[in-house]
Amino acid sequence: MRAIKVCLIIILFTYSISAQAIGTWKIYSDMKNVSAAVFSSTNIWAATSGGAFKFNTSDSSYSIMTKADGLNSQALTSVAIDNENKIWFGSQEGYINVFDPSDNSIKRIIDIFNSDKYQKQINDLFIKGDTVFVSLDFGLLLINAKTLSIYDSFLKLGNFPAESKILSSYKSNLIYACTENGVAVQKVGTQNLSAPESWDTYQISVGSSVQSVNKIIEFNGQILLGTSNGIYRFVNRTWQPYTLQGSTINDMIVIGNVLYLISNNQLIQFSNGQYSIIYQNNNVSFNSITGSASQGIFISTNSGLIHFKDNKSKIRYPNGPQTNSFVNLSVDPTGNLWVATGKDNGGSGFFKFDGSQWSVFDKAHYPQIPTNAYYNVYAGPDTAVYLSNWGTGVTVFKNNNFEFYSKNNSSISGFVQDTNFVSVSDIKTDSKGNMWVLVNSAATRNPLSVYTKQKQWYRYSFSNPYIGSDATEKMVVDQNDTKWFVINKGNVGLYYFNENKTFTNLSDDTQGYIDGLLSNLISSLAVDRKGYLWIGTNVGVNVITDPSKPKVTSNLGLALRNQTVTCIAVDPLDNKWFGTKQGVFVLSSDGIQVMNQYNSKNSPLPNDDIKSIAFDAKNGIVYIGTDNGLAALQTSSIQPLQSFNQLLVYPNPFIPGDNNVTSLTIDGLIRNSSIKILSISGNLIREIKTPGGKIAFWDGKDLNGNTVPTGIYIIVAYDEEANNVMTSKVAVIRK
Numbered sequence: 001m002r003a004i005k006v007c008l009i010i011i012l013f014t015y016s017i018s019a020q021a022i023g024t025w026k027i028y029s030d031m032k033n034v035s036a037a038v039f040s041s042t043n044i045w046a047a048t049s050g051g052a053f054k055f056n057t058s059d060s061s062y063s064i065m066t067k068a069d070g071l072n073s074q075a076l077t078s079v080a081i082d083n084e085n086k087i088w089f090g091s092q093e094g095y096i097n098v099f100d101p102s103d104n105s106i107k108r109i110i111d112i113f114n115s116d117k118y119q120k121q122i123n124d125l126f127i128k129g130d131t132v133f134v135s136l137d138f139g140l141l142l143i144n145a146k147t148l149s150i151y152d153s154f155l156k157l158g159n160f161p162a163e164s165k166i167l168s169s170y171k172s173n174l175i176y177a178c179t180e181n182g183v184a185v186q187k188v189g190t191q192n193l194s195a196p197e198s199w200d201t202y203q204i205s206v207g208s209s210v211q212s213v214n215k216i217i218e219f220n221g222q223i224l225l226g227t228s229n230g231i232y233r234f235v236n237r238t239w240q241p242y243t244l245q246g247s248t249i250n251d252m253i254v255i256g257n258v259l260y261l262i263s264n265n266q267l268i269q270f271s272n273g274q275y276s277i278i279y280q281n282n283n284v285s286f287n288s289i290t291g292s293a294s295q296g297i298f299i300s301t302n303s304g305l306i307h308f309k310d311n312k313s314k315i316r317y318p319n320g321p322q323t324n325s326f327v328n329l330s331v332d333p334t335g336n337l338w339v340a341t342g343k344d345n346g347g348s349g350f351f352k353f354d355g356s357q358w359s360v361f362d363k364a365h366y367p368q369i370p371t372n373a374y375y376n377v378y379a380g381p382d383t384a385v386y387l388s389n390w391g392t393g394v395t396v397f398k399n400n401n402f403e404f405y406s407k408n409n410s411s412i413s414g415f416v417q418d419t420n421f422v423s424v425s426d427i428k429t430d431s432k433g434n435m436w437v438l439v440n441s442a443a444t445r446n447p448l449s450v451y452t453k454q455k456q457w458y459r460y461s462f463s464n465p466y467i468g469s470d471a472t473e474k475m476v477v478d479q480n481d482t483k484w485f486v487i488n489k490g491n492v493g494l495y496y497f498n499e500n501k502t503f504t505n506l507s508d509d510t511q512g513y514i515d516g517l518l519s520n521l522i523s524s525l526a527v528d529r530k531g532y533l534w535i536g537t538n539v540g541v542n543v544i545t546d547p548s549k550p551k552v553t554s555n556l557g558l559a560l561r562n563q564t565v566t567c568i569a570v571d572p573l574d575n576k577w578f579g580t581k582q583g584v585f586v587l588s589s590d591g592i593q594v595m596n597q598y599n600s601k602n603s604p605l606p607n608d609d610i611k612s613i614a615f616d617a618k619n620g621i622v623y624i625g626t627d628n629g630l631a632a633l634q635t636s637s638i639q640p641l642q643s644f645n646q647l648l649v650y651p652n653p654f655i656p657g658d659n660n661v662t663s664l665t666i667d668g669l670i671r672n673s674s675i676k677i678l679s680i681s682g683n684l685i686r687e688i689k690t691p692g693g694k695i696a697f698w699d700g701k702d703l704n705g706n707t708v709p710t711g712i713y714i715i716v717a718y719d720e721e722a723n724n725v726m727t728s729k730v731a732v733i734r735k
Contacts, residue, residue, distance in 0.1 A: 022620075022636050022665070025604040027051065027066035027074065028353070029629030030324045032317045034300035035077045036124075036288045038087070040101070044290070044298055045087050046305055046317075047076035050629050052089055052099075053318050055305065057295050062318035066629065067604035070106040071097050072113070074606050074628055080125035080132070082145045088132060090122025096134070098148065109148055112136065117163075124168040133175075135166035140177055154193050157184035158201035170216040172223065178213040183225060183239065202239055204232065217252045219259045226252050226261065244268070244275060251288040262286040262299060267308060279308050322360045323348045326625025329614035332379035337614065337623055339630075340377040343390040347373035350387055355619075361397070368402055369395070378427050386427040386435065393422040394437055405437075411449045411457035413442040416469040426475035426485070438475040438485050447472050448483065448497060458503045465513050467491065476525040478533060478547045482510075486522045493520040494535060496550055516553050517542045526568035526576070528589070534576060536565030541578070543591060556591030569613040569622065571637040572693050577622055579610030584624060598624075598633075605631050620694070638694035640671040644726035647717055653731035656700040656707055663697040664730060666690075670719055678714040685713060700732060710734045 029050030037046040042058045051066040051074040066074055073091035080088045087099045094112035099105075112120050112134075119137035126133040127145060134141040139155040156162040157177060165180040175186040175193070182203040190198035204210045204227060215226040223234040224242065226249030233242040244261070247268075252261045259270040265286055267279035284301040291297035296309025304317035321339065325348065328340040339351040349362030349372040362372050374395070376388035384398035393406035406422050407414050415421045423440035430436060435451040445468050446459040461467070470490030477483055482498040494514040502508060517535060524536035533544040534557075541557035544550060560578055567579035574589040583599030600608050606628035614623045620638035624631040648667040655661065666675060669690055677686040677698060686703055690696035698715075700707050715728045 021634055024634045025068040026632045027068040027604055027606065027629050028321055028358075028632065029066060029074060029606070030321050031064065032304045033302050034287065034305055034317075036079050037290045037298050037300050037305060038079050038081050039290055039292055039295070039298075040081050040085055040087065042295070044295075044305070045079055045081070046300065047079040047089055049076070050074055050320070050324055052076055052079070052087075055316050064318050064320075065099070067600075067606060068631075071095075072108055072110070073097075078122050078125045078135075080127045082127050082132070083130065084145070086145075088125050088127070090125050090134065092121050094120030094122060094136075096122065096125075096143075107148060109143065109150075111150055112141070119165075123166065126169050126171065128171040131171070133169040133171060135169050135177070137165045138163040140166045140169055152194065154199075156196040158196055158199035160184060160201050167213070168215050170218070170223075172218050176216045176223065178216060178225075180212075183213050183216070185234070185237075200237065204239055214249060215251050217254060217259075219252075219254050220257070224252065224259075226250065231261070243270070250286055253289050253291060255291055255293055260289060260291065260297060262289045267297060267299060278311070279306075279313060281306065281313070319358055321351055321353070321358050321630065322362070324627060324629050326612050326627075326630050328376045329612040329623050329625050330377045330379040330385075331614050331616045331623070332383065332385065333381060333618070334383075335616050335618045335621075336379070337616065338377045338379050338385050339625070340374045340387065341372070343373050343375045345373075347371070347375060347390065350374040350377060350385075366402070370404065376424070376426055378429075380429045382429065382433055386429070388424040388427055390423055391421050394424055394427060394435075396435075405451070410437075410451065411446070411459040412437055412439050413444040413446060413459075415441050416443045417441075419443045425472040428475055428477045428483070430477050430481045430483075431479075432481075436475070436477065436483055438472050438483075440472050441469050443469060445469055447487075448485070450499075450503065452503060456503070460497065460499070460506075460509070462495065462497070462511055464511060465491065465495075467495065473522065474525050476527050476533070478527045479531045480548055482547055482550075484525055484533060484547075486525065488521070492522075493517070494522055494525075496547075512550060514544070514550060514553065523564070523566055524568045524579075526570055528570045528576065529572075529574040530589075534568050534570075534591075536568050536578065538564045541565055541591070557587055558592075559587065559594045560585055566610050567613045569615045571615050571622065571635065572617045572620075572639040573637045573691050575637060577613050577615065579613045579624065581609050583608045584610055584613070603631075636691070636693070636695050636697070640669055640673070640692065640694045642670065644668065644670055644717070644724050647715060647726045647728040649715055649728050649730045653733050654700060655733045655735060657735065663699045666696045666698065666715055666717065666728075667694065668726065669694050669696060669717055670724060672720055673717045674720070676716045676718075678716060680712045680714065682714075690717075707734065708732055 031048040031050045031053050033049040034046045044055045046053050054063040072095035073093050075092035076089050078090035089097045096109035098107045117138045121137045124135035130145045132143040132145050142152040143150050160181045167178045170176045177184040184199045184201050209229050211228040213227050225232040228248045230245035231242045232239040248263050250262050261268040265282050266277050269276050269278045284303040287300040289299050299306040304315040307314045307316050325341045327342050330338050337353040341348040352359040363369050370392035373390035374387045378386045387395040396403040425440045426438040428436050433453050437449045439447050446461050449459040470487045473486035473488045475485040482496050484496050497511045500508040519537040519539045521538040526534045533547050535542040540561045543556045544553050563580045565578050569577040576587045578585045586596040606626045612625035617639040620635045622633050646668050650665050654664045672692050673690045675688040702708050710733050713730050718725045
């Protein structure tokens with residue numbers, strides 16, 4: 001027995017590697033739009049529209065929390081800390097997540113989300129003792145901070161309409177609530193606060209030009225109310241003007257004997273009856289404020305946390321994408337993700353993500369860029385990145401250099417309405433490296449242009465059928481170099497074109513239009529590894545199995561019937577990833593079997609409206625773009641190697657069932673490898689036909705379906721002709 005233990009230890013140190021976290025999700029989101037923040041010791045926790053982050057004031061480090069880390073939602077609207085240092089987060093959808101830093105656990109309160117109310121946003125969380133006051137779009141709820149149970153709700157306060165929106169609340173000797181209609185104050189001595197008559201209501205706007213009431217706080221023994229017209233104080237059951245009339249007060253805090261207030265863009269200090277503006281920033285909008293005497297003031301803004309201390313300010317937020325707009329995605333051959341962000345003012349340039357850091361390409365960083373309106377991106381096999389700009393044409397980024405093509409130096413055309421405005425719908429390269437450009441609403445009625453490797457431009461018109469200045473959409477190039485593209489306004493539908501390898505001889509060109517699709521409202525195109533053309537429409541998917549005979553169509557992907565297919569990606573195993581308005585569907589290579597379905601309820605997807613999908617074949621990562629962030633899922637679909645180098649197996653030792661480990665991963669395969677599992681004496685234990693990619697799995701069972709006994713096993717991988725062979729070993733331990 002001692003000899004076996006020694007052998008296992010040797011195997012462990014020789015072959016053990018870090019296992020890839022297949023099935024692991026990560027979320028990348030813009031966390032600059034901060035709704036609220038709260039202090040916990042030396043840490044400050046921020047609730048943002050892209051999740052939560054913690055800033056450590058002692059070392060300036062960041063930690064982030066998203067749905068991939070256990071939150072129900074990333075659209076966070078409020079945050080508070082209770083007496084046990086647990087962090088409470090409220091969300092736009094009505095979720096409450098309670099994070100305990102002592103064990104990194106998250107507990108969820110979903111009663112509000114599951115209610116039958118239409119608007120459920122949690123506008124504010126205020127904690128007094130063991131009670132959490134939850135200000136909602138339809139009332140005020142009280143939650144026990146220890147048991148996490150809702151023990152009271154106030155849905156009608158005095159004369160205010162039932163289910164009025166509560167913006168914030170406060171508890172001193174009485175309970176105060178800022179509502180969309182004014183202020184509600186608990187009557188002295190009342191116990192049954194669910195009864196409307198237990199509340200006095202004050203419509204501050206009557207005779208005072210107050211449009212909104214925002215925050216109540218206690219300062220120097222007085223109850224103060226921040227409004228859109230300065231500060232009021234509560235005296236003899238009435239609200240009376242106090243100071244700063246004419247200023248909007250969004251939030252207030254007390255530090256020591258000083259009251260700090262924020263307007264839309266000013267930080268104001270109030271002490272001894274005097275106020276002064278100590279900081280101003282007209283470029284951002286101030287949302288809320290927190291702080292401490294030792295750490296300074298933190299202002300939640302739409303551009304991050306502003307840290308103000310010792311009369312100096314600094315913006316704080318973690319590294320991430322510039323915005324949460326992921327209109328279009330593409331992955332280059334080295335595994336970098338490229339992101340296009342939008343049209344007109346919705347565009348924020350384009351981004352690059354290398355797996356750890358985000359790089360921003362916008363006019364602020366690169367003044368030579370014409371505008372930030374990049375809404376389509378294609379990372380070509382030649383390491384160049386091709387970008388469609390809404391208004392100026394084509395941008396090519398290669399080797400850290402830019403090339404720009406517009407109507408002035410190319411054959412592409414501007415709009416009919418404005419020929420100086422050049423809108424490029426899509427860009428792709430063919431097998432020879434020629435750049436094909438699909439122009440939107442071309443004034444010259446030439447929607448398709450090509451820039452050849454010989455640096456010549458040609459453009460093409462369409463007469464069979466005729467295409468005028470129609471609005472174009474997506475384009476793909478198939479294995480025959482046929483260009484397939486979509487018209488979504490005008491003569492809508494799917495068109496194709498092949499110049500037959502001659503750019504100037506128009507007589508041998510083929511062009512046409514596809515009849516018989518489920519719908520002509522087409523939103524996405526993809527060519528799979530067999531050469532099939534997949535067509536996503538507003539009512540499902542069509543497939544052209546032989547694009548060389550483009551009139552022949554067949555219907556697959558029946559699971560997507562009546563689904564609006566927004567985007568399509570094909571992984572290295574030829575599985576199809578379909579983005580829809582209801583999440584992501586993963587179909588087998590033939591489009592028949594639903595292998596997985598992901599939505600915002602059964603996965604960390606930020607929301608169900610999928611905008612874009614791209615696959616990193618090198619690393620097996622699928623990127624899924626939404627309006628609330630980018631989701632990344634590590635899959636087992638990884639591009640196989642060209643030749644065997646090293647066969648890695650993990651975990652090693654393999655203990656079936658230990659820590660929920662159900663299979664051994666075999667990594668380092670070439671395309672369509674087969675695997676044999678042998679005993680140390682050479683007996684065949686199991687044969688495995690791999691999925692075809694870089695990795696495969698063994699469940700630890702023999703040919704009869706029985707779990708193998710403890711021992712050393714030989715892994716033999718080989719190609720279809722058995723000309724390439726690689727071996728490895730694994731220790732199996734039966735518990």
